[in-house]
Amino acid sequence: MTAFQRVVVLGSTGSIGESTLDVIARHPERLAVYALSAYSQMARLAEQARASRAAVVVVPDAAAREKFIAAWAGSQPLPEIRVGAQALADTAADAQCDSVMAAIVGAAGLPAALAAARSGKRVLLANKEALVAAGSLFMQAIRDNGAELLPIDSEHNAIFQCLPHGGRAGAPQRPAPGVRRLLLTASGGPFRGRDLEDLHEVTPAQACAHPNWSMGRKISVDSATMLNKGLEVIEAHWLFAMPPDRIEVVVHPQSVVHSMVEYDDGSVLAQLGQPDMRTPIAYGLGFPERLDSGVGPLDLTRLGRLDFEKPDLARFPCLALSFAALRAGQGACVTLNAANEVAVEAFLGGRLPYTWISRVIEASLEWQARQASVTLNSLDDVLALDAEARTFAGNLGLA
Numbered sequence: 454m455t456a457f458q459r460v461v462v463l464g465s466t467g468s469i470g471e472s473t474l475d476v477i478a479r480h481p482e483r484l485a486v487y488a489l490s491a492y493s494q495m496a497r498l499a500e501q502a503r504a505s506r507a508a509v510v511v512v513p514d515a516a517a518r519e520k521f522i523a524a525w526a527g528s529q530p531l532p533e534i535r536v537g538a539q540a541l542a543d544t545a546a547d548a549q550c551d552s553v554m555a556a557i558v559g560a561a562g563l564p565a566a567l568a569a570a571r572s573g574k575r576v577l578l579a580n581k582e583a584l585v586a587a588g589s590l591f592m593q594a595i596r597d598n599g600a601e602l603l604p605i606d607s608e609h610n611a612i613f614q615c616l617p618h619g620g621r622a623g624a625p626q627r628p629a630p631g632v633r634r635l636l637l638t639a640s641g642g643p644f645r646g647r648d649l650e651d652l653h654e655v656t657p658a659q660a661c662a663h664p665n666w667s668m669g670r671k672i673s674v675d676s677a678t679m680l681n682k683g684l685e686v687i688e689a690h691w692l693f694a695m696p697p698d699r700i701e702v703v704v705h706p707q708s709v710v711h712s713m714v715e716y717d718d719g720s721v722l723a724q725l726g727q728p729d730m731r732t733p734i735a736y737g738l739g740f741p742e743r744l745d746s747g748v749g750p751l752d753l754t755r756l757g758r759l760d761f762e763k764p765d766l767a768r769f770p771c772l773a774l775s776f777a778a779l780r781a782g783q784g785a786c787v788t789l790n791a792a793n794e795v796a797v798e799a800f801l802g803g804r805l806p807y808t809w810i811s812r813v814i815e816a817s818l819e820w821q822a823r824q825a826s827v828t829l830n831s832l833d834d835v836l837a838l839d840a841e842a843r844t845f846a847g848n849l850g851l852a
């Protein structure tokens with residue numbers, strides 16, 4: 454796809470959304486914003502819509518709509534304002550757009566990401582929770598509707614770059630030929646070297662202070678617990694049709710090697726770069742061509758060394774829980790994600806100690822395993838289990 458692209462940015466006021474607008478603005482000859490969406494920060498959304506000349510904005514409710522209008526100053530005509538979750542999915546499927554950046558945080562982004570897949574768009578997928586909750590449905594929707602799927606999560610983008618793809622970005626049904634393993638790198642987050650006992654006292658500000666990446670608060674906490682890497686293992690399973698035992702996590706504190714693919718002949722291909730999400734975003738927008746992303750060169754001699762370690766599963770129980778959920782099946786993955794979203798929100802709100810995040814997830818997975826097996830053949834099935842798991846996790850008395 455090299456023609457002019459009109460892009461919908463879902464979650465435009467977030468960390469990924471801002472980086473996406475930065476890359477789009479560098480390429481007016483081939484990229485334009487069609488629509489933006491945000492859940493809060495209406496003043497920022499108005500600034501973005503003015504600067505990018507978005508035709509449409511999507512806001513959550515009538516109160517947000519009023520705030521958006523109040524924030525709209527100047528002579529430019531107001532964009533069309535659409536309201537509510539259905540409008541989000543409809544905009545992702547809008548005939549006026551070619552590409553959709555799915556950068557809403559959490560399972561809340563699933564319906565719109567799925568709508569983009571079902572309408573055959575180029576889907577730039579940052580919203581990993583959508584794949585964790587509904588990997589099979591989502592990948593099938595990509596296949597059935599001839600959509601393109603470009604992974605934006607830096608690890609998966611790196612793996613995609615290291616795999617043979619022949620210029621096509623689809624939804625494979627089996628592992629790429631000749632591939633032995635996927636090696637997902639993990640920074641280890643801000644608590645890599647901390648004693649287990651110290652972690653109980655950790656504050657949201659400490660958990661959100663990631664050593665290498667600047668990101669939204671939820672994914673920053675996920676990086677600290679390494680549940681983020683667990684979600685990414687599940688994400689890699691779906692994106693690359695790779696069985697769990699052929700996905701390995703390697704701790705790499707510098708976050709320069711974004712991930713690797715090991716082939717049957719012993720070759721290991723890696724993608725390296727500065728830890729800046731504009732690189733994978735530009736790759737997704739430009740594919741199969743390369744675009745200037747604004748990211749500067751990588752100075753390897755200044756860096757000096759690259760380190761690699763095994764992850765410590767005692768310090769990071771969320772990683773083991775994620776592998777267990779992936780092996781247990783889709784119901785467990787939905788539950789893992791939902792329980793984590795509830796627990797992280799409680800932690801960020803000062804209602805749950807850091808070390809209890811993994812306990813909430815573990816108890817929720819045990820609850821799910823005791824339930825009669827569920828069929829998750831539709832978006833409604835997934836959302837129903839997601840809601841039940843949230844209720845369970847919220848009622849644990851922990852949250």
Ligand code: NAD
Nearest residue numbers: 464465466467468469492493557558561579580581668669
């Ligand atoms: P963020 O919190 O900075 O931004 C989230 C965006 O989603 C905001 O625009 C917000 O208004 C919107 N939003 C929040 N709740 C919503 C809801 N219920 N309905 C509709 N919109 C809602 O998050 P982020 O760091 O940009 O991450 C976005 C997604 O990308 C996440 O799934 C994250 O895991 C993934 N991701 C992020 C990074 C990164 O570097 N930030 C890297 C890889 C993957």
Ligand code: MG
Nearest residue numbers: 606607608685
């Ligand atoms: Mg990542």
